Each structure stands twice: as C-alpha cells, then as structure tokens.
Amino acid sequence: DTGVSQDPRHKITKRGQNVTFRCDPISEHNRLYWYRQTLGQGPEFLTYFQNEAQLEKSRLLSDRFSAERPKGSFSTLEIQRTEQGDSAMYLCASRQSGTGETQYFGPGTRLLVL
Amino acid sequence: KNEVEQSPQNLTAQEGEFITINCSYSVGISALHWLQQHPGGGIVSLFMLSSGKKKHGRLIATINIQEKHSSLHITASHPRDSAVYICAVKETGKLIFGTGTRLQVFP
Numbered sequence: 252d253t254g255v256s257q258d259p260r261h262k263i264t265k266r267g268q269n270v271t272f273r274c275d276p277i278s279e280h281n282r283l284y285w286y287r288q289t290l291g292q293g294p295e296f297l298t299y300f301q302n303e304a305q306l307e308k309s310r311l312l313s314d315r316f317s318a319e320r321p322k323g324s325f326s327t328l329e330i331q332r333t334e335q336g337d338s339a340m341y342l343c344a345s346r347q348s349g350t351g352e353t354q355y356f357g358p359g360t361r362l363l364v365l
Numbered sequence: 366k367n368e369v370e371q372s373p374q375n376l377t378a379q380e381g382e383f384i385t386i387n388c389s390y391s392v393g394i395s396a397l398h399w400l401q402q403h404p405g406g407g408i409v410s411l412f413m414l415s416s417g418k419k420k421h422g423r424l425i426a427t428i429n430i431q432e433k434h435s436s437l438h439i440t441a442s443h444p445r446d447s448a449v450y451i452c453a454v455k456e457t458g459k460l461i462f463g464t465g466t467r468l469q470v471f472p
Contacts, residue, residue: 253409284459293369293451293462294408307458340406352396352455356408 253277255357257343263363264333271329272360276345283326284354285318286342287311294342300326301348333364368392371452371463378470384439386466388452391433396455399426399437401448402465408451411437442470 254277264270276283281302286294297316298308302323312318315333320326330337340361344354369390378384388397399411412419412426414435419426423442428435439446447469453460 253407286460286462288406291464293453293464294460296459296461299458309459342406342408344408352398352413353410354398354460355410356400359406361406 253355253357255343255345255355257341257357257360259360260358261361261363263365265365266333266335268333269329269331270333270362271327272341272343272362274326274328274343274345274357276325276343277347277355278324280345280347280355281323282346282348283320284344284346285326285328286344288340288342288359289338297328330362333362335364338362338364367463368456368461369452369454369463371450371466373466374464375467376469378442378468380443380470380472382442382470384442384446384468384470386437386450386452386468388435388437388463389433390435390452390454390461392454392456392461394454394456397428397435398453398455398460399435400451400453402451403448411450439468444470444472446470 256275284299285297288294300320315331340359342359343357414428425438449465451465452463
C-alpha cells in the first residue's frame with residue numbers, strides 16, 4: 252500500500268454513460284497525476300495538478316474528459332459519454348515537489364465500457 | 366517510433382539467473398525511472414536515476430546519458446521477481462513510459 256487510494260477499483264458501464272473516478276493522494280503531496288493504461292501497454296500521461304491548479308493536459312484528454320482537484324487534496328476524473336475505446340486502467344499518482352522525483356501510484360480503477 | 370523503447374518485451378528465466386532489461390529513449394530528460402507492476406495493476410517505483418548507477422538489494426540500475434540508454438539488472442532472480450518492469454523518462458512535468466518488459470522467473 253503506497254498511501255494513494257482510488258475509488259472505485261472496478262467499473263463496468265454501458266457506452267454513452269458518464270463515469271467519475273476519485274483519487275486520494277498522500278496528504279502532504281502537492282502534485283497529483285492521472286495516467287491511462289491499456290492492456291499490454293505502458294501508462295500514458297493524461298493530466299497533472301499542482302495543488303488545485305491543472306498544469307498540463309495531454310492531447311489524449313478529449314473534451315469528454317475532465318479532471319478537477321478543487322481543494323488541492325483529492326481529485327476526480329470524469330468521462331462523459333463513454334466509448335468502448337475508453338476501456339482501460341486509470342492510474343493516479345502523487346508526489347511532493349522539491350523532495351524527490353518518486354511518484355507514488357494508486358492501485359488504479361479498471362474501466363470496462365460495454 | 367516510441368520515445369521510450371524497452372527490450373525485450375517478454376523474458377523468461379530460471380531461478381538464480383542474472384537478468385538484464387534495456388531501455389532506450391529519444392527525448393531530452395531530467396530523470397529516468399524504473400518501475401515494477403504486479404498483476405492487478407499496482408505500480409511501485411524502484412529507482413530514479415539522473416546519472417551513473419544505483420543498487421538496491423538484488424536490483425541494479427545504470428544510465429548512460431550520452432547514449433540515452435539505461436539498464437535494469439536483477440541478480441540471483443527469484444520467482445517473486447515475476448512482474449512487468451517499466452522504464453519511464455521525465456520530460457518537463459510528466460513521465461513518458463515504455464511499454465514494459467514482462468518477466469517470468471520459474472523455480
């Protein structure tokens with residue numbers, strides 16, 4: 252257990268539905284990252300926050316995806332109008348800037364879109 | 366061409382063998398990470414390197430900045446080392462990952 256938690260761990264949904272995932276980072280960490288990993292591939296960067304500010308978004312993050320970190324603590328990732336291609340593991344990681352580069356990963360949320 | 370490439374993609378070994386996993390990258394980086402991912406998804410950071418060599422137990426990681434290449438070595442491999450090993454490079458604020466090397470160590 253790295254101290255980063257994600258909820259839910261698994262989500263099955265029908266195409267067209269909206270889903271929301273939550274990530275709770277290690278409490279003193281100011282940076283929070285979201286990644287997506289499809290089967291047999293390495294994770295791909297989606298977006299990251301420093302405190303509540305979203306500093307960078309990948310081109311992978313279409314307008315159906317939105318991420319927030321309203322109080323600089325937990326973060327949510329919402330996917331609207333899900334598509335089968337959204338099926339993947341969604342990983343969250345956190346770290347404290349200035350104290351080293353190590354990112355601590357959560358267990359991930361596995362999404363299956365039917 | 367991927368910005369981070371790993372080889373081999375799959376690796377099987379007998380317990381006790383010395384294992385090497387390679388990572389090459391094409392972008393300018395400030396750091397390189399080696400990560401371990403077990404079935405079920407959990408990712409653990411093993412090393413972060415910006416130069417030279419680091420050792421932790423039976424694991425050794427090296428990096429050659431000029432050649433844009435890093436290696437992860439496992440000495441005296443054990444079945445519990447079976448996992449996916451992922452190389453990732455830090456470019457500006459984010460990590461760029463390789464596709465991983467799936468290692469299976471048999472007793």
